[in-house]
Amino acid sequence: MNDSKQPLIHCHEISYIHGNNKILDNISLEVLSRSIVTIIGPNGGGKTTLLKILLGILKPSTGKIYRKKNTRVGYMPQKIIFNKQLPLTVRNFLFLNYNIDYSNVDVFKIISYTSLTNILDQQVHDISGGELQRLMLAKALLHNPDLMILDEPLQGLDIKGQNDFYLLLEKIRLEQKISMVMVSHDLHTVMRSTNHVICLNKHICCQGLPKTIQKQSYDNLFGLPIDTTLAYYKHHHEDIK
Amino acid sequence: MILLNDFMIYALICGIAIALSMCPIGCVVLWKRMTFLGDAIAHSATLGVVLGIILSINTTYTVLLVSILFVLTIIYLKKQHTNDTLIAIFSHSFLAIGLLIISVVKYIRIDIMSYLFGDLLMVDLNDIIIISTLTIFILLWLCFRWKLLLSAAINEDMAMVEGINTKAIELEFMLIMAVLISLSIKIVGILLISSMLVIPAATARNLSHTPKQMMLYATVFGVLSVTSGMIISAMFDTPSGPAIVISAVCVFAVSLFATKYRTT
Numbered sequence: 001m002n003d004s005k006q007p008l009i010h011c012h013e014i015s016y017i018h019g020n021n022k023i024l025d026n027i028s029l030e031v032l033s034r035s036i037v038t039i040i041g042p043n044g045g046g047k048t049t050l051l052k053i054l055l056g057i058l059k060p061s062t063g064k065i066y067r068k069k070n071t072r073v074g075y076m077p078q079k080i081i082f083n084k085q086l087p088l089t090v091r092n093f094l095f096l097n098y099n100i101d102y103s104n105v106d107v108f109k110i111i112s113y114t115s116l117t118n119i120l121d122q123q124v125h126d127i128s129g130g131e132l133q134r135l136m137l138a139k140a141l142l143h144n145p146d147l148m149i150l151d152e153p154l155q156g157l158d159i160k161g162q163n164d165f166y167l168l169l170e171k172i173r174l175e176q177k178i179s180m181v182m183v184s185h186d187l188h189t190v191m192r193s194t195n196h197v198i199c200l201n202k203h204i205c206c207q208g209l210p211k212t213i214q215k216q217s218y219d220n221l222f223g224l225p226i227d228t229t230l231a232y233y234k235h236h237h238e239d240i241k
Numbered sequence: 242m243i244l245l246n247d248f249m250i251y252a253l254i255c256g257i258a259i260a261l262s263m264c265p266i267g268c269v270v271l272w273k274r275m276t277f278l279g280d281a282i283a284h285s286a287t288l289g290v291v292l293g294i295i296l297s298i299n300t301t302y303t304v305l306l307v308s309i310l311f312v313l314t315i316i317y318l319k320k321q322h323t324n325d326t327l328i329a330i331f332s333h334s335f336l337a338i339g340l341l342i343i344s345v346v347k348y349i350r351i352d353i354m355s356y357l358f359g360d361l362l363m364v365d366l367n368d369i370i371i372i373s374t375l376t377i378f379i380l381l382w383l384c385f386r387w388k389l390l391l392s393a394a395i396n397e398d399m400a401m402v403e404g405i406n407t408k409a410i411e412l413e414f415m416l417i418m419a420v421l422i423s424l425s426i427k428i429v430g431i432l433l434i435s436s437m438l439v440i441p442a443a444t445a446r447n448l449s450h451t452p453k454q455m456m457l458y459a460t461v462f463g464v465l466s467v468t469s470g471m472i473i474s475a476m477f478d479t480p481s482g483p484a485i486v487i488s489a490v491c492v493f494a495v496s497l498f499a500t501k502y503r504t505t
Contacts, residue, residue, distance in 0.1 A: 052398070055398075055401075055402050056401075056402075057398055057401050057402065073402060075398070075399060075402040077396065077398050077399060080395075080396050080399075082395070083271075083272055083274060083394070083395075085271040085272060085274070085442075085443075085446055086271070086272040086394060086395065086452060086455075087446060087449045087450050087451055087452060087454065087455050088395070088451070088452060089450060089451060092451050092452065093395070096388060096391055096392055096395070097392075097403065123450065139399075143403075
């Protein structure tokens with residue numbers, strides 16, 4: 001990749017209006033090659049909408065979005081609900097990819113990385129939350145992506161599960177040189193290697209390195225009173241080990 | 242033997258052909274959570290029948306036209322409302338308009354029984370050719386669109402990211418439903434349409450582990466129900482439609498027991 005300086009995605013002053021609601025207002029952001037961008041913000045802050053615009057599922061109402069040509073994208077959606085009327089094994093689900101050149105991906109490596117080997121023949125409805133997240137990750141990886149877009153990949157996982165999942169992501173990211181955009185609603189569990197944090201509440205409230213996102217702006221973002229009932233255990237977003 | 246009468250054989254062939262296309266499509270209907278759609282298209286077809294009679298055009302054409310109009314309206318308005326709500330609103334308004342016209346225009350007589358259960362025993366060679374052609378077309382469509390259809394049914398967003406035009410797939414599917422239902426309504430009637438769409442697919446769901454398996458089983462159960470239903474109706478001289486529905490329900494009941502036994 002010679003032109004690694006060119007961002008994979010570049011949004012320029014995009015807004016998204018749904019009905020009478022302005023869901024996103026004047027968002028500009030860049031996703032550079034091999035970087036991690038984490039978007040945090042309260043519920044209803046437009047995080048998922050922004051991801052869908054980055055993915056091209058939704059079109060911005062105003063503003064421009066540029067994508068680098070031939071960028072392969074892997075997408076891990078927020079909470080997928082499988083229809084019980086559709087019998088589907090983990091194997092069926094994984095291999096149902098359209099547009100995939102399987103000669104380019106090491107399917108077995110992905111399956112063993114995500115520890116899915118033993119559950120390949122189970123129904124997708126029967127697997128646990130952690131297994132489901134790993135399955136979705138494996139499915140996204142099958143696209144041999146340059147860019148992974150992950151919508152709250154940690155939900156439904158306990159602390160250990162979150163930690164394991166981040167370790168796995170980091171390992172894969174370093175090995176395969178993937179950029180990531182991920183959404184989290186918790187600043188405390190932002191990945192250690194995040195290059196850029198964006199606090200989103202309809203507009204970009206603040207952004208920068210995880211260190212520079214101060215507690216105060218975080219409270220403002222979530223609209224918490226100063227005398228909050230939540231106690232902060234220092235500012236430990238870098239402490240995932 | 243009574244079973245070998247010409248009309249019985251025609252009816253059987255036609256019934257099996259309809260089952261061959263209706264049952265796999267029924268699986269997709271279940272997967273896309275559109276169980277109500279078959280009924281709704283059939284209801285809206287009432288307006289088509291009435292229009293055909295008033296304008297003295299072959300009702301098949303008007304039914305076809307109204308059904309297609311119906312699904313297009315639903316797809317067009319889908320952005321603002323959920324599917325089920327829209328389907329209910331429009332199918333009932335189409336049905337109501339049809340019924341109003343019937344009551345105003347005195348010379349229209351509609352036989353409710355045949356509207357509900359059709360007239361499988363009245364089919365001719367022409368019907369068989371039309372239905373068989375349609376069935377072959379639908380089965381081919383399912384083969385060609387299999388991956389796209391299944392991906393879109395599992396999760397639309399993910400399918401879109403993979404580059405699948407989910408809107409086009411949905412449009413194709415709804416149009417196929419409209420054509421299939423409007424061409425078979427005269428033969429099998431509303432009740433049989435929704436039973437053939439839903440019951441064999443639901444039966445197959447109880448026993449299958451993969452989508453392909455479900456489609457295959459549903460088709461087998463559908464054909465089985467049609468055949469046994471027609472044999473029963475010939476033996477006891479009952480209308481064939483209800484007999485087919487009852488057979489399908491019996492197969493479903495057996496499948497319920499079968500799953501119970503397997504899991505315990």
